[in-house]
Amino acid sequence: MTIDPQTLFFIGIALLGLLFWYWATDRELGSFGKRNLGTILVLFALTLSVLAIFPAEEKLKKGIDIAGGSVFTVRVQANESDQGKPLPLSEEAIQAAMQTVEERLNAGGIGDLSIQAQGKDRFVVEMSGVKEKDVAQIKKKLETVAKLEIKQVYDADPTLPFLVAAGEEIAPPGYKLYELKTTDEDGLEVKRPYLLSKRTIVDGSQISYAGPDFGRFGVVDIKLNDEGGKRMTEATSRME
Numbered sequence: 592m593t594i595d596p597q598t599l600f601f602i603g604i605a606l607l608g609l610l611f612w613y614w615a616t617d618r619e620l621g622s623f624g625k626r627n628l629g630t631i632l633v634l635f636a637l638t639l640s641v642l643a644i645f646p647a648e649e650k651l652k653k654g655i656d657i658a659g660g661s662v663f664t665v666r667v668q669a670n671e672s673d674q675g676k677p678l679p680l681s682e683e684a685i686q687a688a689m690q691t692v693e694e695r696l697n698a699g700g701i702g703d704l705s706i707q708a709q710g711k712d713r714f715v716v717e718m719s720g721v722k723e724k725d726v727a728q729i730k731k732k733l734e735t736v737a738k739l740e741i742k743q744v745y746d747a748d749p750t751l752p753f754l755v756a757a758g759e760e761i762a763p764p765g766y767k768l769y770e771l772k773t774t775d776e777d778g779l780e781v782k783r784p785y786l787l788s789k790r791t792i793v794d795g796s797q798i799s800y801a802g803p804d805f806g807r808f809g810v811v812d813i814k815l816n817d818e819g820g821k822r823m824t825e826a827t828s829r830m831e
Contacts (some may be wrong), residue, residue, distance in 0.1 A: 667680055797815055801814075
């Protein structure tokens with residue numbers, strides 16, 4: 592038997608009314624009658640408390656020390672400046688990473704999940720009741736959390752990315768070599784090199800909405816907040 596919150600509220604109101612009646616009926620009931628009414632109130636309160644937490648396995652969450660589980664420490668990687676030096680991590684970036692991890696794990700059906708910040712660039716993920724066979728899958732989800740960044744592509748020389756990938760040239764100042772995995776016409780996986788700016792124009796913290804474009808398959812609609820729109824406008828205005 593379970594009680595919905597609305598019914599529980601009205602029962603609590605009734606219990607409160609009986610309590611006031613208990614204190615107001617000293618002369619009418621006498622000591623014996625008042626003692627009986629007090630006993631009824633205590634039993635009523637105990638019954639209400641039991642029903643509020645029943646069934647216990649659903650209403651009471653067991654900690655990781657009782658139910659077992661797994662603990663992961665996640666480190667947020669900082670962006671790099673144009674000189675290749677790591678930039679300071681903001682509190683908003685840490686919170687955004689924590690929210691992304693929480694949404695990713697909740698989508699996988701993990702119920703008892705706790706995420707807490709730790710230090711300046713880390714947060715701890717605790718999952719009670721997780722079975723050992725699921726730990727590897729959870730770890731993979733944590734390591735492959737999507738990170739959205741918009742960077743400028745080096746397009747002055749289309750052949751330079753291939754030369755840098757082959758070790759015949761070095762990347763221009765302010766740019767870094769990346770490899771994009773795609774598939775060719777035969778369905779085989781191929782890697783295409785790109786030179787991207789080390790400076791991030793817009794990242795996930797400047798995006799207020801992202802979702803699929805139902806009118807165009809494989810297209811994602813993105814809406815930038817005020818800061819993201821300003822940074823995108825300033826960056827694209829300098830591009831030819």
